[in-house]
Amino acid sequence: MITVLNILKENEHTFSDRIKGLFFPYRIETELKRRGNISVYSLVYHRRRGDIRFDKIYEKCIGLNKVLLCDKNVNLFNTHFRRFESYGLQRRLMINYLCHILELAEISPDNLIISYYDPNGSHPSVLQELLEFTSDITVVTDMPAFYEKEAQRISDDNGAVIRVSNEISALYPCDILIAPDVIRKNIPTARSTLVFTVDRPYVPIKGNIIYRYPSDYPKELCELCPEGTELWYFMSAMYTICKQKQLGELVPDSCSDLYMTFSADMMIRQIRARCMFLSV
Numbered sequence: 292m293i294t295v296l297n298i299l300k301e302n303e304h305t306f307s308d309r310i311k312g313l314f315f316p317y318r319i320e321t322e323l324k325r326r327g328n329i330s331v332y333s334l335v336y337h338r339r340r341g342d343i344r345f346d347k348i349y350e351k352c353i354g355l356n357k358v359l360l361c362d363k364n365v366n367l368f369n370t371h372f373r374r375f376e377s378y379g380l381q382r383r384l385m386i387n388y389l390c391h392i393l394e395l396a397e398i399s400p401d402n403l404i405i406s407y408y409d410p411n412g413s414h415p416s417v418l419q420e421l422l423e424f425t426s427d428i429t430v431v432t433d434m435p436a437f438y439e440k441e442a443q444r445i446s447d448d449n450g451a452v453i454r455v456s457n458e459i460s461a462l463y464p465c466d467i468l469i470a471p472d473v474i475r476k477n478i479p480t481a482r483s484t485l486v487f488t489v490d491r492p493y494v495p496i497k498g499n500i501i502y503r504y505p506s507d508y509p510k511e512l513c514e515l516c517p518e519g520t521e522l523w524y525f526m527s528a529m530y531t532i533c534k535q536k537q538l539g540e541l542v543p544d545s546c547s548d549l550y551m552t553f554s555a556d557m558m559i560r561q562i563r564a565r566c567m568f569l570s571v
Contacts (some may be wrong), residue, residue, distance in 0.1 A: 292330040293528050295350060296361040296372075297519040301339045316341040321351055324515050329533050333517040343372040349400075360520060360528055369460035374420040378489040380530035381523065382471050383539040385487055385505040386417055391542050392508045393424040396559045400426040402566045407431070408478060415441035421469070422451050428455045431462050468498070483565055485558075491549065499561070502529070504543040505552065512538075 320335040332355055334348060349357075349371045359367070360375045367374055393403075403425040407418065412434030418441065423426060428451075432438050435457045442453040452460070462468060463479040467487065474492035484498035491502055508526055512535065517523040531533040545552050553561075 292332055292534055293525075294356045294359050295331065295333045295517045295520055295525075296336065296348065296359045296365065297334070297517065298338055298343065298362070299519075301337050309402075313422050315339065317347070319347060319351060321451060322517070326350070326511060326515060329515065329529070329535075330358050331510075331515045331517070335424065335519075339401055345372065348372075350445065358532075360524060375528055377527055377531040378472060380527045380538055381489040381502075381504065382414065382417075384506060384528075384541060384543055385469075385471075385489060386420055387539075387541065388421055388504050388543045389467075389487060390424070392555050392558050392562070395499065396562050398424070398563065398566055400424060403427070403467070403562075405429075405463045405530050406462040406468045408459075408462055408468060408470045408474070409438075409472070410434075410476075411472065412437040417469070418442070418453060419445060419472060426451070429465070431456050431459055433457055439470055443553075466562070485561060485565060487546075500548050501546045501553070503547040505545050505547065506538075506541040506543045508538065508541070 315337050318337045319473055320337070322333045324331045324333070334351055336343060336348060357372050358375045359372045364372070365374070403569060404427045405421060405425045407421070407428060407430045409415070409430065410433045412432045416439055418428065418430070422445065430438050430442070430453060432455065435455050439456045442455055445453060459478055464481065465484060467485045468478075470486065470488040473490045474488055474494065474496060477494050478496060480486060480496055480498040482497050486496060486498045486500045488500065488502050492500060503523065508522065511520065512526065512529055516522055526538055530538045544556050546558060547553065
């Protein structure tokens with residue numbers, strides 16, 4: 292089951308609203324939606340005044356999942372809950388999208404330099420998918436021994452050479468930088484670098500930071516998403532909690548940064564220009 296919490300602030304515009312707020316500082320609405328073996332339990336906490344009563348929210352969730360889909364700004368410290376956070380689907384969509392546009396771009400592998408930043412050494416399997424499009428990959432990780440084993444395995448299979456380093460400076464220069472987790476520390480990039488990652492970085496980084504991959508999600512799953520919940524975030528829970536693994540087979544036809552959405556054609560032109568290469 293997915294449990295979703297949305298906090299809505301109700302403004303007290305009139306005197307009667309303020310009086311009502313004194314006696315009824317909050318109200319909680321709940322709704323349960325089911326489709327097949329999927330259940331979505333939605334709570335909307337209407338906050339008029341005072342602190343959020345997580346004890347009352349907990350009473351509504353007894354016997355249910357205490358991992359909440361909620362806004363990042365909701366403080367769950369010292370409550371019975373924790374926030375759902377998983378980038379498994381975003382990571383899969385990112386790689387699907389990258390492989391799609393690189394295949395369409397038809398850039399020679401010798402013309403494309405990719406850096407791969409995985410400090411925790413959590414996602415080595417992605418390397419195999421990238422080797423079709425580049426002959427130049429540098430991996431930067433805090434777990435170099437682990438990645439060196441994967442690099443050696445790949446080299447034994449197809450002769451590819453992958454450089455592995457624990458020096459963050461090794462990420463620069465490159466045409467495309469891929470980070471399969473949220474970037475949490477400053478990394479060296481140029482303003483023209485295309486950075487593909489799974490969510491907005493925690494620190495300022497130069498370059499074109501791509502971290503959303505809009506997809507044509509199944510209508511029947513979209514209908515379960517509560518109002519006020521970001522669709523990509525909800526689908527991440529569908530993929531991770533409800534095991535809707537078919538979502539990982541989607542191929543996005545666009546991507547976006549903080550400000551705008553890029554079509555596949557726009558992104559292909561950027562990559563070609565970055566590589567100073569035009570296919571014939």
